[in-house]
Amino acid sequence: MSLLVTRKSNNLNSLEINDSDDYKNNAVVTPGEVVTEEVTWMKGHGTFTDSRGIKASLAGTVTRVNKLISVRPLKGRYQPEVGDHVIGRVLEVGLKRWKIEIGAAQAGTLMLGSINLPGGILRRKSESDEIQMRELLKEGDLFNAEVQGVFGHGTVHLHTRSLKYGKLRNGFLVVVPSQLIVRSRSYSHILQSGVNMLVGINGMIWLSKQTEEPSAVDTPAITRLEEETQWSIYSDENEFIPPITRSSIARYACCIKALAAFEAPISDSTVNAAYEASLQYQSETLMNPEIQNNIAIMALKSS
Amino acid sequence: MLRAPLPVNNSRKFVKEILNEGFRIDSRSLTEFRPVQIEFPGDYGVVRYTQGNTKVLVSVSAELTQPFEDRASEGMFMVTTELNPMAAPWFNQNDSFLDRIIEKAIRRSAALDLESLCVIAGKVCWRVRADVHVLEFDGNLIDAICAAVITALRHYRHPDTAIDHTTNDVRLIPTKERNPIPLNILHTPISVTFSFYHDNDELLDEDESDTTPSHICLCDATREEESFRSFFLIVTINKSKEICQMYKSGGFQLSTDAIIDCVEQSYKRAVDLTDFIETKLTEDSNLRDPEWKIKLARADNTRIAS
Amino acid sequence: MSRIEIFNSEGFRHDGRRFDELRNFTCTIGDHPNLDGSSSVKLGATKVSCMVVGPYNGPPRLNFSIDVTPFSTFERQARKNEKRLQELQSLLVTSFTSACATAELPGTIDVRIQVLAQDGGLVSACTNAATLALIDAGIPMKDYICACSAGIYDTTPFLDLSNAEETDLSFLTIGALGNDSDVLMLLLENKIPADHLPVVMDMALSGTQLVRQVMDDTVRYYTQQRLAKRKLTGL
Numbered sequence: 001m002s003l004l005v006t007r008k009s010n011n012l013n014s015l016e017i018n019d020s021d022d023y024k025n026n027a028v029v030t031p032g033e034v035v036t037e038e039v040t041w042m043k044g045h046g047t048f049t050d051s052r053g054i055k056a057s058l059a060g061t062v063t064r065v066n067k068l069i070s071v072r073p074l075k076g077r078y079q080p081e082v083g084d085h086v087i088g089r090v091l092e093v094g095l096k097r098w099k100i101e102i103g104a105a106q107a108g109t110l111m112l113g114s115i116n117l118p119g120g121i122l123r124r125k126s127e128s129d130e131i132q133m134r135e136l137l138k139e140g141d142l143f144n145a146e147v148q149g150v151f152g153h154g155t156v157h158l159h160t161r162s163l164k165y166g167k168l169r170n171g172f173l174v175v176v177p178s179q180l181i182v183r184s185r186s187y188s189h190i191l192q193s194g195v196n197m198l199v200g201i202n203g204m205i206w207l208s209k210q211t212e213e214p215s216a217v218d219t220p221a222i223t224r225l226e227e228e229t230q231w232s233i234y235s236d237e238n239e240f241i242p243p244i245t246r247s248s249i250a251r252y253a254c255c256i257k258a259l260a261a262f263e264a265p266i267s268d269s270t271v272n273a274a275y276e277a278s279l280q281y282q283s284e285t286l287m288n289p290e291i292q293n294n295i296a297i298m299a300l301k302s303s
Numbered sequence: 304m305l306r307a308p309l310p311v312n313n314s315r316k317f318v319k320e321i322l323n324e325g326f327r328i329d330s331r332s333l334t335e336f337r338p339v340q341i342e343f344p345g346d347y348g349v350v351r352y353t354q355g356n357t358k359v360l361v362s363v364s365a366e367l368t369q370p371f372e373d374r375a376s377e378g379m380f381m382v383t384t385e386l387n388p389m390a391a392p393w394f395n396q397n398d399s400f401l402d403r404i405i406e407k408a409i410r411r412s413a414a415l416d417l418e419s420l421c422v423i424a425g426k427v428c429w430r431v432r433a434d435v436h437v438l439e440f441d442g443n444l445i446d447a448i449c450a451a452v453i454t455a456l457r458h459y460r461h462p463d464t465a466i467d468h469t470t471n472d473v474r475l476i477p478t479k480e481r482n483p484i485p486l487n488i489l490h491t492p493i494s495v496t497f498s499f500y501h502d503n504d505e506l507l508d509e510d511e512s513d514t515t516p517s518h519i520c521l522c523d524a525t526r527e528e529e530s531f532r533s534f535f536l537i538v539t540i541n542k543s544k545e546i547c548q549m550y551k552s553g554g555f556q557l558s559t560d561a562i563i564d565c566v567e568q569s570y571k572r573a574v575d576l577t578d579f580i581e582t583k584l585t586e587d588s589n590l591r592d593p594e595w596k597i598k599l600a601r602a603d604n605t606r607i608a609s
Numbered sequence: 610m611s612r613i614e615i616f617n618s619e620g621f622r623h624d625g626r627r628f629d630e631l632r633n634f635t636c637t638i639g640d641h642p643n644l645d646g647s648s649s650v651k652l653g654a655t656k657v658s659c660m661v662v663g664p665y666n667g668p669p670r671l672n673f674s675i676d677v678t679p680f681s682t683f684e685r686q687a688r689k690n691e692k693r694l695q696e697l698q699s700l701l702v703t704s705f706t707s708a709c710a711t712a713e714l715p716g717t718i719d720v721r722i723q724v725l726a727q728d729g730g731l732v733s734a735c736t737n738a739a740t741l742a743l744i745d746a747g748i749p750m751k752d753y754i755c756a757c758s759a760g761i762y763d764t765t766p767f768l769d770l771s772n773a774e775e776t777d778l779s780f781l782t783i784g785a786l787g788n789d790s791d792v793l794m795l796l797l798e799n800k801i802p803a804d805h806l807p808v809v810m811d812m813a814l815s816g817t818q819l820v821r822q823v824m825d826d827t828v829r830y831y832t833q834q835r836l837a838k839r840k841l842t843g844l
Binding site: 026028030031032046048050055057058059060061073074075076077091099101105106107153154262263264265300 | 639645646663664665666710711713715716744745746747749750751752753786787788825828829832833835836838839842843
């Protein structure tokens with residue numbers, strides 16, 4: 001996940017990055033440390049200007065992308081970016097909007113106009129919708145969404161305008177540090193034993209029973225969307241989950257926790273590898289730190 | 304609940320600009336204090352202290368009580384500050400920070416000798432309390448309250464006591480029979496609050512080669528000046544040049560030279576204000592002293608030898 | 610209570626230090642991986658631990674809460690000095706708010722300090738622990754706020770006073786922002802003759818630099834450890 005940038009020293013105009021900037025890429029800096037004395041760089045996240053130059057405001061590594069210099073912290077809350085797939089929990093039901101907890105510095109916002117209203121994509125929201133917001137999403141509900149926009153002060157707007165997104169059911173939530181999540185093209189993975197994993201870049205992972213109709217489909221035709229946006233997509237009823245699936249879900253959850261404790265990257269391949277490695281252990285022992293350590297090591301070796 | 308009026312950007316900019324020139328809205332210089340008035344409107348221990356438009360009323364009282372177990376030979380002293388909407392419409396709760404500063408200035412610095420308040424060790428002692436009522440607020444509450452409290456403590460007299468050693472009974476002697484006794488005040492701590500401002504609005508000027516931003520420092524800020532200061536420095540000092548307490552937090556950094564400068568300024572102020580307080584106390588004690596009035600009225604005044 | 614010798618003829622203090630020696634100062638960060646930021650500081654026998662939660666959804670402000678355990682002092686302290694703690698809390702809030710590198714704090718940040726053992730230097734230990742925990746949590750800071758206390762015995766300035774020394778001598782605590790020799794935070798609660806102030810302030814400032822070095826080394830060490838671990842796991 002490191003942002004390694006190749007130095008285009010011949011393209012940078014008269015900036016003696018090799019001389020005045022004593023720091024190689026990915027050097028460790030601490031708050032107050034001068035990153036470079038040249039103030040002509042664009043200041044990215046984790047830096048600020050002082051009379052002595054550009055200084056780091058976080059403890060982390062220096063990264064450079066063309067003329068943007070920033071400091072990436074090794075620890076920190078999730079930083080939302082446009083297009084991220086996240087899982088959120090409803091905090092508050094407000095006037096035509098919901099306030100969502102996504103594990104970032106500020107709460108996210110889901111506007112009433114950004115969700116799929118039951119009855120089809122072309123259905124306009126009515127006054128009764130505004131009053132019945134709680135029937136759709138109420139406090140404590142989990143759902144997955146995409147980040148629509150990030151504004152000043154860290155306000156984040158989400159939307160669920162696709163069949164891929166919506167309320168989550170039939171499963172279990174695992175929360176891990178967001179830096180461990182590997183970004184990939186797809187976030188819904190079908191795992192073994194009938195378990196489905198939905199990965200949120202904000203570190204929230206939803207393990208659920210695989211449903212007959214997989215909810216992760218590509219954008220369908222409008223008519224299909226109309227058909228499928230029934231009130232049932234906002235239902236709170238869980239289906240019957242057989243005990244075997246439940247224990248698989250639990251096992252997967254422990255594996256993900258094991259990877260997180262080891263600070264290993266979390267992707268479908270590492271999770272599957274961890275699951276394989278964990279099969280030799282009894283399910284009651286999976287929360288034991290030593291066993292978790294072993295699982296993580298074996299998972300990384302094989303993936 | 305009313306909120307303090309937010310500083311208006313235009314007036315803030317205007318005040319800052321004239322501060323840069325070294326002037327203030329009320330035409331004082333940066334190191335000038337507002338005129339102080341001290342009145343003793345009632346009994347011993349009641350002081351009305353005015354500094355500009357900030358008015359404070361302090362009332363000192365004392366009662367006999369049992370001392371703390373771990374401080375058997377000491378009396379007690381407490382200050383309570385009442386901040387209510389009479390002072391300013393948005394005041395509606397007590398400021399514990401204010402209480403602490405005053406307590407440190409007076410109690411921790413041992414301005415009031417607590418051991419002298421002990422009547423019978425472990426059994427009876429005086430509990431002195433100073434009640435502060437802020438009548439009007441126009442900035443610089445700390446300085447006003449500190450000065451008012453110490454003046455009131457120096458003014459106050461408590462009834463004399465008669466101790467029956469056989470029964471360990473303490474009897475208060477009425478003031479008509481015997482003169483009340485003043486408290487044992489060891490020194491007079493005076494607080495001075497300095498307000499600091501950046502001298503340019505942009506906090507991080509990229510062209511600035513000087514690492515320490517030059518700043519503006521003023522004494523005795525009014526409410527408006529207080530509303531946009533970067534931070535304040537409180538120095539409590541007495542006439543013997545002993546610093547009783549110092550407090551600075553937040554804002555930008557100050558060099559040690561700047562701090563020492565402030566200490567010198569506050570010492571000057573302490574000397575002036577202490578002298579003023581003493582003059583006022585003497586005047587008042589003369590007025591209350593029946594002998595003095597008689598002396599004044601005598602026909603055979605001292606003749607000045609030519 | 611036995612009389613201890615504050616400063617003997619050989620120039621040693623009661624714990625064997627010279628007048629300008631700092632006590633053993635060690636710190637750790639990231640002790641609680643479940644929290645956003647955590648740290649633990651040991652300054653001599655004074656032990657303080659700090660936990661940071663945030664930034665989370667809310668108005669941009671810093672909330673400090675200091676909890677002094679009753680067993681932290683030599684004799685069990687049943688009475689809590691609430692007002693003193695509140696004052697200390699507001700002192701730290703204003704100092705750290707001004708040390709934040711962004712114009713506004715990223716959200717609401719809760720800092721909880723737990724005082725486990727006290728042997729002098731409480732304000733310094735709390736400040737240093739808070740600095741480390743905030744850095745661990747990834748809150749943007751202009752620099753380290755390093756604090757140290759200094760006092761005066763007769764005409765000799767003492768660095769970093771223990772509890773025994775604090776009861777007898779006048780002392781102050783200074784918080785400096787990084788390498789600057791300027792004062793960000795200053796707290797003096799005893800009587801000190803004004804003529805001695807410069808030498809005591811200079812002593813405290815030199816102490817803050819020593820403290821900063823230790824804190825910086827610790828943060829660097831932990832950051833490098835984590836980087837190495839991440840490289841190992843392929844992150």
